[in-house]
Amino acid sequence: MNEPRLTLATASAWLEEVLGQFPDDRIELDKIDVLSGDSVPGIYNELLVHTHHMTVTLEEYCGSSLHLEVVKVRHEGQDYARKLVLRSGEGGPVVLAGIMRFRLEFVREEIRQTIVEASTPLGRILIENDVLRRIETVAFLRFPLQNTFGELLGPGAEDDFSYGRIAIIFCDGAPAVELLELIPSGI
Numbered sequence: 001m002n003e004p005r006l007t008l009a010t011a012s013a014w015l016e017e018v019l020g021q022f023p024d025d026r027i028e029l030d031k032i033d034v035l036s037g038d039s040v041p042g043i044y045n046e047l048l049v050h051t052h053h054m055t056v057t058l059e060e061y062c063g064s065s066l067h068l069e070v071v072k073v074r075h076e077g078q079d080y081a082r083k084l085v086l087r088s089g090e091g092g093p094v095v096l097a098g099i100m101r102f103r104l105e106f107v108r109e110e111i112r113q114t115i116v117e118a119s120t121p122l123g124r125i126l127i128e129n130d131v132l133r134r135i136e137t138v139a140f141l142r143f144p145l146q147n148t149f150g151e152l153l154g155p156g157a158e159d160d161f162s163y164g165r166i167a168i169i170f171c172d173g174a175p176a177v178e179l180l181e182l183i184p185s186g187i
Helices: 008-019 042-048 054-062 109-117 122-128 148-153
Strands: 033-035 066-076 079-088 094-103 133-144 161-171 174-183
Touching (some): 008 161, 008 174, 042 161, 042 174, 054 079, 054 094, 079 148, 094 148, 122 161
Antiparallel strands (some): 079 094, 094 174, 133 161, 161 174
16 A cells, blocks of 8 residues: 655656755765655654645644644746755644645645645645645655754654655646655654
8 A cells, every 4th residue: 555666766867856956065974864754764654654634633643633843845937846844733833744745736726826825734725625636655764864854843853863755746637746744753
């Protein structure tokens, strides 16, 4: 079920593209491990190995709504990317850090505007606007944290790495969103 399609060798170009939205020369691709879903340990498996929106999964896990904080934005025409964190409630702990790249031409204008306003997590926007969506995991990752992601995930990290996934969200059948999603270590 939802096994990754790529190895690090074949995922490198994909990772470079997503990470290239907000470069950090401290991220070394050869330090990222690509895993099968059954190799993702413990709570990370529960939070990552599924085909649901992380918004819904994390809200259920935390027992509260998620608060979006946008760290950086790159917006050129119909291509919109942001580096972000999701918190459990406003001012709560970080429960996800990531990069979202959205091809805006695949959704209606009012949805584009809501995404660009950057006040609501993407999953919530798509759900509330009844966008037909399918989430496909590209790869599960063991990701080093000696970089901006480690800084975003905050203090209290128990390890020098955490787990995440790269995924595509298809909106009404079109590959509209590329995601890199990382869960804090010790969540």
